[in-house]
Amino acid sequence: MSLEFPVYLHFGTHRILLHMVTELASFFIAFRVYVYLKKKQGDTISGMNRLYILLGATIGALLGSRLLGGLEDPAALAASASPLQYFYMNKTVVGGFLGGLTGVEITKKIIGEKQRSGDLYTYPILLGLIIGRIGCFSMGVQEETYGLPTRLFTGMDLGDGLLRHPVALYEIVFLLLLALFLRRTGRAVQLDSGARFKIFMIGYLLFRFLLDFIKPHYTWPVGLSSIQIACLLGLLYYFRYIIQPKKLLIRHAGPSIHLL
DSSP states (O other): OOOOSSOEEEETTEEEEHHHHHHHHHHHHHHHHHHHHHHHHOOSSOHHHHHHHHHHHHHHHHHHHHHHHHTSOHHHHHHOSOHHHHHHHOOOHHHHHHHHHHHHHHHHHHHTOOSOOOHHHHHHHHHHHHHHHHHHHHTGGGSSOOOOBOOSTTOEEOSSSSEEOOHHHHHHHHHHHHHHHHHHHHHHSOBOTTHHHHHHHHHHHHHHHHHGGGSOOOOOTTSOOHHHHHHHHHHHHTHHHHHOGGGGBOOSSOOOOOOO
């Protein structure tokens, strides 16, 4: 049985895009998992400071996702009658992560919070991404989350009659493997506070950098897309942990959160 894209859920005579359902479900389920982990594992950051950090992450993610999303195709942006609306209508996860990271760091500087804050978000983000990418896949070529044509056995007809890389499915598989790696690593060694989030960001940015080579995109004179350039900047931010992974291990006595 072949899928017809985009995929709809049918309720009697009514139908709704699966993507709309998964987008809402990804945020709701991810937040519930975050609340569960916070209650079960505890938190080294005070309640108000955590709230401020969450607010900073949300604002940064909203701005970052739209900014990078709008810069993905400069030609389309230049041709747009309303640049502000164009930025609002376009978004990308990579921009959301980097913007959220920036928002968190700025917020922590303002409130004077020294504790690392990312670990509690890692598994909820992974789960939310997986659910969200199911929705992206369900849109086929109706949303710009599809790959280039391919002759590999993984090629799928996403609605335009061509066999394409189902990059959303590739990402789901990667995220599942990354979650498994984080869980096993956390059991095998003592990770420092914040290390899980750093590993997640390094892994995801590297994956997205490579993934864009099999996705259609605007290419800058340096031979890379806007997302690839953003990924490299993010990896540069974590460069000290990439070349010295031992920095991710506990080096001193102190509080740490053991997740899952």
